[in-house]
Amino acid sequence: MATRLEQIGLKHHFAVAGDYNLVLLDQLLLNENVRQVYCCNELNCGFAAEGYARAHGAAACVVTYTVGALSAFNALASAYAESLPVILISGSPNTNDLGAYHLLHHTLGTLNFRYQLEMARHITCEAVAITHPEEAPWLIDKAIRAAFRNRKPVYIEIPCNLSGALCSAPGPRASLLDLPESDPVSLAAAVDAATEVLRKAIRPILLAGPRLRSYGGVQAFRELAEAVGCGVAVMPSAKGFFPEEHAQYVGVYLGSVSSPGCSELVESADAVLAAGPIFNDYTTVGWTSQPAASKTIHVDPDRVHVAGVTYSEVFLNDFLAALAEAAKKNPRNGTTLLEFRRTQLECNEPPIADQDAPLTRAEMCRQVQDVIDPNTTLIVETGDSWFNGFNMALPDGARFEIEMQYGHIGWSVPATFGYAVAAPDRRIVLMVGDGSFQLTAQEVCQMVRLKLPVIIFLVNNRGYTIEVEIHDGPYNNIKNWDYAGIMAAFNSTDGDGRGIRATTGKGLASAIQEAVAHETGPTLIECTIDRDDCTKQLMEWGSRVAAANGRAPVRA
Numbered sequence: 001m002a003t004r005l006e007q008i009g010l011k012h013h014f015a016v017a018g019d020y021n022l023v024l025l026d027q028l029l030l031n032e033n034v035r036q037v038y039c040c041n042e043l044n045c046g047f048a049a050e051g052y053a054r055a056h057g058a059a060a061c062v063v064t065y066t067v068g069a070l071s072a073f074n075a076l077a078s079a080y081a082e083s084l085p086v087i088l089i090s091g092s093p094n095t096n097d098l099g100a101y102h103l104l105h106h107t108l109g110t111l112n113f114r115y116q117l118e119m120a121r122h123i124t125c126e127a128v129a130i131t132h133p134e135e136a137p138w139l140i141d142k143a144i145r146a147a148f149r150n151r152k153p154v155y156i157e158i159p160c161n162l163s164g165a166l167c168s169a170p171g172p173r174a175s176l177l178d179l180p181e182s183d184p185v186s187l188a189a190a191v192d193a194a195t196e197v198l199r200k201a202i203r204p205i206l207l208a209g210p211r212l213r214s215y216g217g218v219q220a221f222r223e224l225a226e227a228v229g230c231g232v233a234v235m236p237s238a239k240g241f242f243p244e245e246h247a248q249y250v251g252v253y254l255g256s257v258s259s260p261g262c263s264e265l266v267e268s269a270d271a272v273l274a275a276g277p278i279f280n281d282y283t284t285v286g287w288t289s290q291p292a293a294s295k296t297i298h299v300d301p302d303r304v305h306v307a308g309v310t311y312s313e314v315f316l317n318d319f320l321a322a323l324a325e326a327a328k329k330n331p332r333n334g335t336t337l338l339e340f341r342r343t344q345l346e347c348n349e350p351p352i353a354d355q356d357a358p359l360t361r362a363e364m365c366r367q368v369q370d371v372i373d374p375n376t377t378l379i380v381e382t383g384d385s386w387f388n389g390f391n392m393a394l395p396d397g398a399r400f401e402i403e404m405q406y407g408h409i410g411w412s413v414p415a416t417f418g419y420a421v422a423a424p425d426r427r428i429v430l431m432v433g434d435g436s437f438q439l440t441a442q443e444v445c446q447m448v449r450l451k452l453p454v455i456i457f458l459v460n461n462r463g464y465t466i467e468v469e470i471h472d473g474p475y476n477n478i479k480n481w482d483y484a485g486i487m488a489a490f491n492s493t494d495g496d497g498r499g500i501r502a503t504t505g506k507g508l509a510s511a512i513q514e515a516v517a518h519e520t521g522p523t524l525i526e527c528t529i530d531r532d533d534c535t536k537q538l539m540e541w542g543s544r545v546a547a548a549n550g551r552a553p554v555r556a
């Protein structure tokens with residue numbers, strides 16, 4: 001296991017100890033090329049791995065049986081929804097106990113020891129339980145291969161009495177990381193059909209979707225865009241997958257709350273090539289906007305739909321690369337871009353607020369924008385931080401991370417920790433709301449422990465503002481915390497995290513200055529803003545999602 005983790009390129013794995021995995025952790029420690037990184041709990045451990053996989057391509061985490069693994073499952077489900085190859089390794093009972101009429105601790109108190117494996121099957125693309133050391137090498141390889149092929153999480157269960165058992169030595173890496181190859185006939189037919197659609201189109205547009213990166217299509221998508229020469233929009237979770245400073249970039253497409261001028265272009269297009277999109281209730285703004293299937297070339301990870309025909313076993317990366325070669329620039333393709341540039345002249349720079357006045361959301365965002373340089377990764381949590389993030393401009397090289405399909409509040413704190421472990425040379429900036437922070441706050445202490453200079457903008461608007469906009473009630477108020485103050489508790493006697501509360505523009509500016517200069521630990525800047533001070537996009541999106549949630553049942 002340890003050798004394979006190194007061979008697939010991991011430099012770290014995440015872990016929480018428990019008696020079912022202690023020998024396993026010892027064995028993993030023997031490989032000094034893959035460092036063991038500890039988390040406060042297994043949910044966070046799974047999310048740390050999820051964040052690591054975003055920066056590094058894959059990740060692994062190790063937990064104990066049931067009490068640990070069932071918490072990690074939530075994060076594993078996130079990795080499934082977000083298409084990230086995360087390997088969850090769980091210690092499990094001694095094999096002698098399985099058929100011995102023995103009740104065991106950390107279990108349901110029944111004689112069933114299969115439930116964890118069975119549950120794992122629903123949230124992984126492969127789940128294996130090792131019951132004999134002889135089987136370990138191929139079961140481990142089977143799981144790892146599946147994770148890379150499908151870009152989905154996998155589960156490996158290792159009994160505590162087998163973790164140190166001898167098995168055959170792992171062979172060289174071979175083809176574990178290979179992506180499958182497309183069916184050549186189907187690929188050629190799909191490319192022909194798509195070329196024809198793009199050739200005939202007068203107002204084509206390319207739309208980058210969230211699955212583009214996971215399935216290795218970012219570079220080919222750019223080549224295709226440049227070959228076709230038309231406007232390129234990104235879905236919110238694909239922000240950063242196409243350079244925002246590129247002459248063809250036209251913004252973030254999110255229906256009626258798109259960035260200025262973008263929805264007009266996407267919705268008036270006569271051909272939309274959507275690469276790895278996810279059209280769900282959120283991204284279609286409560287089912288109010290989705291490019292019509294009849295004009296969409298819809299590129300899924302393993303199939304392509306063009307003009308009413310589905311081409312199976314055509315993989316996204318192969319299709320985009322082949323189409324980039326075949327597609328020709330159409331002289332009319334610049335029209336939409338010219339129209340777009342005209343609309344952009346009407347967009348104004350955000351005004352600078354009175355620096356002594358109470359801090360507002362707009363002023364906070366204006367200042368956060370200045371922190372984002374080409375080496376920054378901006379991570380945004382579910383809540384109005386999503387919309388604040390969509391509005392940020394990314395200079396070339398800057399990256400953006402969001403968990404919009406799964407949308408688990410609290411994801412971002414451990415995911416940011418994992419991302420920062422994977423990318424120590426980048427500036428990592430997190431925007432997270434107070435409500436979300438309360439779920440997983442303790443993982444900030446691991447940033448303190450590893451001296452990671454993460455900058456956290458904690459937006460304290462005293463509650464679940466996104467829910468206020470969708471459907472308000474007393475349940476959207478939360479207990480206020482001294483967020484800036486908790487850093488002292490995490491520091492204890494040996495940490496160097498900073499916690500600063502900003503209540504004015506001036507306060508925020510000086511906090512940011514301190515955060516940027518602070519290199520030996522995280523800086524949490526608590527930004528206090530009014531409970532109702534949210535983006536106008538959130539208000540509109542929230543009301544449309546609420547309408548979709550509230551549809552009356554239709555009788556058959």
Ligand code: DPX
Pocket residue numbers: 382383384385407408409432433434435436437461463464465466467468
């Ligand atoms: C919930 C959400 O404070 O952000 O900007 O104030 O909305 P905003 P906060 O972090 O509040 C988040 C809150 C409660 N969603 O508004 S988005 C429901 C929810 C979820 N995930 C889990 N539980 C509940 N998304 C795990």
Ligand code: MG
Pocket residue numbers: 383433434435459460461462463464465
């Ligand atoms: Mg809030």
